[in-house]
Amino acid sequence: MAHFEKANSIGEWFDQRLATKTLERVLAKEYWIPKDINFLWAMGMVLAITFGILLVSGIFLLMYYQPNVDTAFDSVNYTIMQEVGFGWLWRHVHAVAASVVFLIIYIHMFTGIYYGSYKKGREIIWVSGMLLFVAFSAEAFSGYMLPWGQMSYWAGMVITNLFSMGSLEMNGVVEWIRGDYVPGQAFLTRFFMLHVLLIPVAILALIGIHFGALRIPHVNNQNGEELDYEVEAEKYKSGNKAASKVIAFANDFMSKDMFVVAVYLIFFFYLTFWNYSFAMDPVNFDPADGLKTPAHIYPEWYFLWSYEILRPFSKDIGLLAFAFAQVIFVLLPWLDRSPNAVPASRRGLFKYWFWIMLANMIVLTTMGKLPPEGINNTIGLVSALLFIGQWLALPFVTMFEKKV
Amino acid sequence: MGKAFGAVAGVGAVGALYAMKRSWDPLPSVKAAGFTNVDTSTCVENKLVVEKWRGKPIFILKKTADMVSSQTEADSARDVIIDGAHFTVAIGLCTHLGCIPAYREDRTDFLCACHGGEFNASGIDTKLPPPSPLVIPPFKVNGTTLVLGEAGEEYKKMKESGVTA
Numbered sequence: 001m002a003h004f005e006k007a008n009s010i011g012e013w014f015d016q017r018l019a020t021k022t023l024e025r026v027l028a029k030e031y032w033i034p035k036d037i038n039f040l041w042a043m044g045m046v047l048a049i050t051f052g053i054l055l056v057s058g059i060f061l062l063m064y065y066q067p068n069v070d071t072a073f074d075s076v077n078y079t080i081m082q083e084v085g086f087g088w089l090w091r092h093v094h095a096v097a098a099s100v101v102f103l104i105i106y107i108h109m110f111t112g113i114y115y116g117s118y119k120k121g122r123e124i125i126w127v128s129g130m131l132l133f134v135a136f137s138a139e140a141f142s143g144y145m146l147p148w149g150q151m152s153y154w155a156g157m158v159i160t161n162l163f164s165m166g167s168l169e170m171n172g173v174v175e176w177i178r179g180d181y182v183p184g185q186a187f188l189t190r191f192f193m194l195h196v197l198l199i200p201v202a203i204l205a206l207i208g209i210h211f212g213a214l215r216i217p218h219v220n221n222q223n224g225e226e227l228d229y230e231v232e233a234e235k236y237k238s239g240n241k242a243a244s245k246v247i248a249f250a251n252d253f254m255s256k257d258m259f260v261v262a263v264y265l266i267f268f269f270y271l272t273f274w275n276y277s278f279a280m281d282p283v284n285f286d287p288a289d290g291l292k293t294p295a296h297i298y299p300e301w302y303f304l305w306s307y308e309i310l311r312p313f314s315k316d317i318g319l320l321a322f323a324f325a326q327v328i329f330v331l332l333p334w335l336d337r338s339p340n341a342v343p344a345s346r347r348g349l350f351k352y353w354f355w356i357m358l359a360n361m362i363v364l365t366t367m368g369k370l371p372p373e374g375i376n377n378t379i380g381l382v383s384a385l386l387f388i389g390q391w392l393a394l395p396f397v398t399m400f401e402k403k404v
Numbered sequence: 405m406g407k408a409f410g411a412v413a414g415v416g417a418v419g420a421l422y423a424m425k426r427s428w429d430p431l432p433s434v435k436a437a438g439f440t441n442v443d444t445s446t447c448v449e450n451k452l453v454v455e456k457w458r459g460k461p462i463f464i465l466k467k468t469a470d471m472v473s474s475q476t477e478a479d480s481a482r483d484v485i486i487d488g489a490h491f492t493v494a495i496g497l498c499t500h501l502g503c504i505p506a507y508r509e510d511r512t513d514f515l516c517a518c519h520g521g522e523f524n525a526s527g528i529d530t531k532l533p534p535p536s537p538l539v540i541p542p543f544k545v546n547g548t549t550l551v552l553g554e555a556g557e558e559y560k561k562m563k564e565s566g567v568t569a
Contacts, residue, residue: 154503158518161502167535169569176425180434182459190428291454291461293504297518311519315500315535372520 028250032229032236034221035245041219042260043108049261050101050268051203057094058196060087065146067192069185072148073287089272095279096272098140102302104264105133113332114354116224116341121217123333128210130330135203140300142195148188149284154297156183156191166316182290224342296371304368305361309388311372312381321384328391335391338398346404349397353390360386439553444486452507454496457552461496461504462541463514463527464550471512471525479526481567482540484558487548494527494538505538514538540568 007013015021033041064084066075080087109129112118118126141159145152160177164170179186218229227245235244247253271278283294299307310322328335340347344354360383367380440457447453447466455462467475467483467490483490496504498516505514505523513530514523522531527538544556555563562568 158501158503175430176428179428179430180459181430184434184459186431186434290459291456291504293506293517295517297503311533314532318533377520 028254029248030233030237031215031249032233032246033219033249033253034225034227035247036221036223036225037219038222039260040107040111042257043104043111045254045257046104046261046264047101047108048207049265050097050104051207053093053097053268054101055200057090057097060090061094062196067146067189069148069188069288072146072188076147077285092272092276092279096268096276098143099279099300099302100268100271101136102140102300105136106302109133109329110358113357114344115220115222116336116343116347117220118333119336119341122213122220122341124213125210125217126333127330128206128213132203132206132210133329134326135199135206137303139195139199139203140302142191142199144300145183145188145191146195147284148288150286150288150292150294151281151284151297153183153288153290154293155299156187158297160187162319162322166319183288220341222343224340298369301365301369304366305364308364308368308380309384311368312377312384321388324388324391332394335394336398337395338401340401340404342404347398348401350401353394353397356386357390360390439551442550442552443548444489444491444550445548447489447491450509450512452509455552457541460541462552463492463494463496463507463538465492465507465525466490467492467525475526478528479524481565482526482528482537482562484543484545484550486545486550491550492526493540493543493550495541496538498534499529499536499538500534536569 004016007016011020061080064075064080064087066072076091080091082088084090112126112129141155145156156178160174160183163177164174175181177187178184179190218227221227225245229246232244232246235241236246236248241247281300286294298304306322306325309325310318312318313321336350338347338350344351363379363383364387367376367383370376372380440455440462442453442455442462442464444464444466447464449466449468450471451466453464455464472480472483472490480490482492482494484493485491498505498518498521500516500519500521503516503518505516505521507514512525514525514527516522516534519533520531521529521534523534523538524530527540529535529537540559540562541552542555543559544551544554545558
């Protein structure tokens with residue numbers, strides 16, 4: 001039995017048992033953030049808050065949703081939308097947050113690429129972040145199945161068919177994933193389980209790794225400057241906060257972070273209350289029908305760029321291109337051969353590589369939404385080839401970069 | 405001691421993985437989906453009939469005399485002849501990613517709206533991305549009745565000669 005003194009306050013009582021003062025120091029008061037950053041550094045907190053919103057709204061939807069092929073559609077579109085008090089609010093919040101979270105993820109990702117925040121000790125942050133992207137994609141897809149509308153059904157059909165691996169015709173694998181020849185009851189219940197349990201648990205674990213991986217290399221700054229955190233921390237602690245290049249995570253940095261979050265939430269609730277329909281495809285308000293394919297099947301906006309990489313090619317090549325697009329971002333820290341971890345604006349050719357990549361992904365996203373006919377096919381093909389070409393060229397673009 | 409512990413735990417892990425794999429297999433009640441009988445005597449020329457078999461749509465198209473006389477040998481090899489009439493019988497799922505193509509009566513062909521693939525009236529792919537013709541389901545001709553799910557002589561011949569996958 002360890003020795004315990006009588007505590008003089010509630011704070012001390014918890015500190016004796018949980019080392020709360022040490023936790024506070026390590027996680028907040030003496031966790032150092034560079035001063036030379038901008039609002040883009042708040043996207044992590046914006047994502048954390050959005051995930052929290054998804055979790056809370058999801059809990060309320062979960063209490064009335066029924067994962068049954070006969071009742072799922074009505075439990076969402078009638079029970080939750082019309083009977084449950086404020087059920088519509090949880091649904092619209094959940095749908096808007098699921099869409100907007102990808103916008104923030106893409107901003108967060110391209111911020112990291114622009115400032116070189118995936119190199120020199122930050123590789124695990126990048127890889128865990130890309131795994132979070134995969135987990136969020138799986139979460140979005142499995143959630144899309146649950147209302148059991150036409151888009152749920154046909155997206156489920158098309159995406160699970162990808163696992164037949166083209167001409168390998170591995171239909172057994174597809175039937176195993178579905179638990180049926182076509183999406184049916186077994187399919188709906190297992191994707192329900194994935195959506196509300198397994199993938200959220202994986203996301204929570206990955207968020208833990210993502211935050212933990214940030215601890216030792218610290219967050220990057222606007223100039224990629226290498227800071228001596230011990231020296232800067234001493235300056236700060238001795239009261240010379242103006243000369244120090246760092247601030248404490250809390251309350252200094254958090255107060256600014258939460259300001260950006262507040263602006264974001266105004267935008268978020270504006271969408272939720274006045275412009276939510278972009279997050280709810282009208283086709284999905286028809287109940288699932290296995291004998292009628294909707295005229296156009298397209299994914300939600302955040303999957304359009306990779307969908308457009310699949311589309312212009314023959315089946316097998318399309319699948320290879322699609323698989324390439326899914327995994328290639330993970331390899332970025334190793335495909336970038338340059339020693340510089342500075343903003344793209346100071347990196348020569350990489351600057352053009354970055355802006356062409358960003359612009360091309362916007363083009364791919366736009367083309368993915370348009371019907372596959374006429375000039376669209378050509379633009380889509382050129383964009384897809386450019387995307388693949390840019391990644392193959394990256395090691396050569398960065399290899400000869402001068403050290404700055 | 406460590407090895408023994410590892411071996412026991414390993415056997416347990418493999419067993420658990422196998423149980424998990426089996427739990428995701430299609431249920432016997434799903435697999436035992438029976439046969440579908442289609443009466444073809446009511447079919448009208450150049451009008452597509454869609455039947456359901458094991459949850460999948462089956463296209464049944466009675467060809468007109470014009471269509472039969474203008475088609476290639478590859479097309480004819482896929483024809484199911486019932487009571488003297490030529491039929492296209494195929495699983496109505498695009499061989500690209502499984503959407504259901506729509507039949508265009510004026511052009512006597514199928515268009516898949518998902519990715520723009522096309523098939524002719526015999527179900528042979530004519531425009532990318534689909535990589536292969538529509539699949540012909542196991543069938544047997546019984547008078548004017550088409551039995552889906554049972555492999556008859558005609559189906560076996562098609563399968564052997566590689567007309568269908």
